[in-house]
Amino acid sequence: MQPDDAPQEAAFRVRVRSWLAAHAKESPDVESMPGSADVDQWRRWSRALYDAGFIGLTWPREYGGAGLDPAYLAIWADEVAHAEVADHLGLVGLGMAGPAIIDHGTEEQKTRLLGPTLRCDIVWCQGFSEPGSGSDLASIRTNAERDGDHWVVNGQKVWSSWAHMADWCILLVRTDRTAAARDALSYLLLDMHTPGITVRPLKQLTGDPEFNEIFLDDVHVPLDMTLGPPGQGWQVAMTTLKHERATLGLGLASRLDAAVSSVARLLGQPGPDGAATAEDSDLNNRLVDAWVESRALRLLNLRVVSALRCAGDQPPFGAVTKLRWSEANQKLMQLATDALASQALTTDARNPARDWVFRQLRSRGNTIEAGTSEILRSVVAERVLRLPRSR
Amino acid sequence: MDMNWTPEQTALRHMLRELLTESDETGVWKALAEAGVLGLSVAPARGGAGAGMLEEQILFEEAGRAILSAPLFSNAALSAPLLSAADSAAEDLAALIEGRRTFCLAWAGIGRPYWLNRVAIDDSLQVNGTSVGRTLSGLRRLVPDLPSADAAVVVGAGPSLHLVDLDAPEITIRPNAALDTTRQLADLVLDRAPSRLLSSGPTAAAALDATFRRAITLAAAEIIGISECVLGLAARHASERHQFGRPIGSFQAVAHRLADIYGDIEMTRSLTMLAAASIDNGNLLPADLAAMALSAQRLALSASEAAIQVHGGMGMTWESPLHHYYKRARYLRALIGPAAVHRKTVSDHLLQPSRAS
DSSP states (O other), X not given: OBOSOOHHHHHHHHHHHHHHHXXXXXXXXXXXXXXXXXXXXXXXXHHHHHHTTOSSTTSOGGGTOOOOOHHHHHHHHHHXXXXXXXXXXXXXXXXXXXXXXXXXXXXXXXXXXXXXXXXXXXXXXXXXXXXXXXXXXXXXXXXXXXXXXXXXXXXXXXXXXXXXXXXXXXXXXXXXXXXXXGGSEEEEEEETTSTTEEEEXXXXXTSOOOEEEEEEEEEEEEGGGBSSSTTOHHHHHHHHHHHHHHHHHHHHHHHHHHHXXXXXXXXXXXXXXSOBGGGOHHHHHHHHHHHHHHHHHHHHHHXXXXXXXXXXXXXXXXXXXXXXXXXXXXXXXXXXXXXXGGGGGOOOTTOTTHHHHHHHHHHGGGGTTTSOHHHHHHHIIIIISOOOOOO | OBOSOOHHHHHHHHHHHHHHXXXXXXXXXXXXXXXXXXXXTSOGGGTSOOOOHHHHHHHHHHHHHTTOOSSHIIIIIIIHHHHHTOGGGHHHHHHHHTTSSOEEEEOOOTTSOOSSSGGGOOXXXXXXXXXXXXXXXXXXXXXXXXTTOXXXXXEETTTEEEEEETTSXXXXXXXXXXXXXXXXXXXXXXXXXXXXXXXXXHHXXXXXXXXXXXXXXXXXXXXXXXXXXXXXXXXXXXXXXXXXXXXXXXXXXXXXHHHHHHHHHHHHHHHHHHHHHHHHHTXXXXXXXXXXXXXXXXXXXXXXXXXXXXXXXXXXXXXXXXXXXXXXXXXXXXXXXXXXXXXXXXXXXXXXXXXXX
16 A cells, blocks of 8 residues: 555656646636636637646547556546646546446447547536436436437436537436336437527526536437447446546545645635634634545545556445535535635625635535435445445 | 555455454453564564554554454554664563563653643653662553553653563552443552663654554554444444334434444545555654544544444443443543644644645
């Protein structure tokens, strides 16, 4: 066991750090929503990261990846977070759609979609949740009827981040009305430029329209854009979510670590209301708790990465990283806005603290998105502790 | 970076788990000595197994899980590193490692905070030189495993480290009824007791500080083992105990509390692995030790208390073994020290101007 970088890892870290330092100016604002105004900057930045060799680190070489083990992804996540620059725009593509296509895709799907995903020519969104199916994903009702060489899809999806600018969508649909819930689902790759798709942005707590509703009216999807066999959509989706939780965890822990440093700086400054925030014992204690949690989470993620590299499977403690991160991040953002006091009460562009206001509001969703904390605790209870099921 | 346990470390864990489950109270010490784990991280040149702190972490996690009442902490965590740091104690160290003699550490003075830190040392211990050697007079309180030990490492002001044979007539041992019924705590009264000086001044200070850092890490490891064991007991009970026609573990109020303990255990274990590895690498950040201490202290209470709660009324009784774990966890929590001290270490680290860059 060795928590420090091996020589090759250290060399990679130096290379990433110096590249990011030289190019940080070109990064879009990390906290900005890639809306229509700066989406070109996001795409250019993502492409530059790809050209520099930092994207697809863990993807196999044959699909344009670097074929490295996930330790390098951890280093990348660390360095991007601490440089406070943006990561690649296509996180759904890199973390979910891509790995699912690598695992289950046909050669044609791989050739057509993987390269452009790495280069950010294709941005993906996720069409899993529905108004009536959140935590209970297997109950989805969006329906696909087979008609000749294509599916005809009707239904509604929700909570699709970036759908308003996405090129493709990973879409979970019901393709069999007779089979039991989990054997009736199929996983489709949907070109978002197909007729019959309406995307309606949902304004979230921050005022930004990051999430969207997707309405699907007689949308035609070629049969050969089914990922994995029809009826196996649940199994494909589960590998997708496994990838999401494994790789997302790394980025999140690193961003949390960087955010703790930023909040520490915030507390080191005189407060806007004249109070010396560093001497406020409540704020100070909460900062200490945040660092302890963040530090432990970082190590826990490294343990997950080490286990993945060695065994290929998520270790049992991988089930707690997202849960712990989401609650730690919420507490940290509350701490930041408490420290900012009255500065956190306005959202004008001229308020230098406005990013913190948005970050705090955005963090409220952390315990809901990608598995609610309630579901994640039940997962730990049932799958790790082997407690009897609650339903 | 590699945070996996090596196959050798996993094998050590399995060996220890089997050894600790199968040995009875009298045979366990001999078995531990024969397995070579009393000097697990002592250098081979000094008769030890030459392993590191991660192996020690495994040893103490397993000892906690087995609620071992043998004086492992006093010998392997506290005495061995201090004897190992003194050239004059080679024969004593060998006796410890071979299980021939057991040792304890008497460091805490009167009116001083009781934890694994030099702040516990008072200056009331009198050291007198005589024609036949040195003698010690004074009192050291709440010495773990003192009644069963053959010798004590006694810490005086300066600091200074002295070795005292406990069968000398100038020694009085005053046992206390300890909260932790599985670990004896006695006061040591010395009245011109013959002693040998192991070290003093900066050498002794360095040896003590290093030993305390290691011992706090191993106390955290023991808390992890205890917590893992009580979580297992609670999960089993919650699966078997039925109320309202259902196992109580199917109620989310019960299940989610246990799920959180699982998370607390793995978070604390991660911090302990980092502290252990960093001690071996010589790059331990004081804030990392403090983070581990804070995390372990919280876990010490949260796991045992959740387990008692889930067991209901029986958890409150001596019919259930939980009280041993709870009390041991409470004792270890005290050894780790006041949370405020560890909080300040982290806070200083975070709010240093240099760190902000």
